[in-house]
Amino acid sequence: MSKALPNYGSSRPVSRPLEGALDRLFDSRNVWSVTVAATALYLLFFVGYPILYNVIMSFQEVSVSNVGRLDRPWVGFANYQRLIGDPLFPLVVKNTIVFVSLSVILQCACGLALALFFQQRFPGSGALRGVILAGWILPPLVVGAIWKWLLASDNGVFNYALQSIGLISGPVYWLSDPSSSLLAVTLANVWFGVPFNMILLAAGLSGIPREIYEAAMIDGAGPFRRFTAMTLPMLRPTLYALVALSTIYTMRSFDVIWTMTHGGPIDSSNVFPIWSYKLSFDIFDFAGGAAASTMMLIVVFFVALIYVRSVRAEARA
């Protein structure tokens, strides 16, 4: 019996000198400076450099012939002025705000609903949860293609289903009607982001002790009151972090929209990442593309700042 089981504890210092050495190494002070330096170098090179390069580019005049050099003519804020003066600018700003806020709100709401739902144990809950997570594993290009088929006006599943149950009489032009295309891509993006929200919220929920619910039930609190007075407040740090993370993810989402509409029709689903890409690679306006992504970067930076602060507040609490 004792032979079959690995014997932890007593034999450790004798039979594993390597582990002991590692322990000593990691306990020593020097190792931290080395690892921190390595991380800092990595960030500087792979994150800092591209960002700086992009920001510099947004202040220069860039063409195909000088895109490979750094010593390009300096034009100050001209690229930004050009973008802000572009008739597309207000539309893209509006689209981005609608797309991001709707995506974040719906993803959090649906994620929370699902997380609460799967907290109830019922037969098959594990399997069902796995199926929902499967959506998150798919590459965004695939998600975009699938949703394009689902929402096709002539032979799409959505229209067929809605027509079969008599909700609509003719096909709805989800993607080809400028008034609905943004909603359609938002819908696909929400579907894509819900599983991630669900996981994080489920983790947050599991951190709330069961006993206080039992106590509240004895005190006569109903399910609605338990949700508003206990679950939501205790979930607040998780929700803050989640809103920040979702906002950052959604701000940079590109593939799903690109596959579904290319930002059309008439730019009705054009958001900042799409615009930036089109400027750079459709009309070779690299400086414009860089300026667009820098503007986005500033917004993301502030959201990230809020996120970092909320995490810090949570750690302190």
Add this chain to the structure above:
Amino acid sequence: MKSLLKTAVWAAASVFASTAASAGEKIQIWHIFGNATEPTLVNFTRWNETHPDNQIDQKFIPFAQLSQQLIKGIATGDVPDLVTIDNPVVASFASQGALEELTDLVKGSKIIEKSKYYTGSWNTTIWSERQYAVPGEANTLALYYNADMFRAKGLDPDKPPRTWAELKELSAKLTDPAKGVYGVGFSAIQSEEGTFQWLPFLQQSGGNLASLTSPDSVAAMTLWADFVKSGQASKDVLVKRQFEMMSAFLGGSSAMVVGGPWELQRMDKDAKFEWRVATLPVREGKNIEASALGGYVWGIPKGAKQRALAFKLVEFMSEPEQMKRAWSGGRLPPVPSISVENPANPKAYEVFKTQMIVAKARGPHPAWPLISSAIQTAIQSSLTGQSTPAAALERAQAVIKPLLDKNPIEGL
């Protein structure tokens, strides 16, 4: 700093390379041919068999990413010796100094001669009277139609629409909402593909890019807008690429569709009905035959190491023996005198060959992508009904006119 260092190393390497003998050197190519049976790839193999000293080192890049990859290559100083370029962007690349000038090489060539080529194809390789590329393959658009659907509606499949009026009439008759069938289809997507498909109609109308607000130009836009408004074309034309429109045709939800020869292999394989191809209709009273001109050209990126070798390969690819293989990949040789013996789909071959004669190049213009983008916006605002065709074209005109004033495009 890093790129500077890289440039220096690379410059040193290229000086060394140009002094060294070319034996044993490989030719690096970036191309758009993903299918192993593509004629160009077959030709690469033939080159490799006959030139053991200078093998081809090839890399496939999907069509939609090629410009982007080339720009990245230029940015990092890592360019191939030869690259296939979509013909409307040659002028953009050339005007920004991203391509090697080939004027003298072409003048000295016995194989590549201007007089042999389709004027449209040749024009795409010229910028500012200098040569920057050599036409590789050409393609154009025609009208595919479902002969079975023609018969089912009591129409004669031997009489495809020859005029806009006939196109409208047939499209109205073939439209069958109960069966989910649209009369006609084209791609009006907000990308170069939408521009590519609309320009033939602009030329047929008698209008042109320089006068987009003329009644003729407006008529071309109205034609498309009316098809969508009347429900004879699906609203999904606004978001479907040409490939997807052809899928709709294959799936029986469109009775006619504007498409290119690159679809023929798919038609042979997947069509469950009798289909045919006809030249695009003309506008009554104008009778201008017109179509679009697509295709790739061979270009040597600025800073390529094996320039001489790359040009030798371009010459090899331009020999009739190699060029005539194009049709088996659904494209045409850019040289009309080269005839394909026993072509697959002989009738379609004749139609596309006829269509090629009137096919017009997009550009050349250094700001073509901007011009194209203004056209796309005009198409989309007209077809969604957000603007009248006249108002939409007026806005496009405002963008395009200053660009054309600077660099006019002959015949467009």
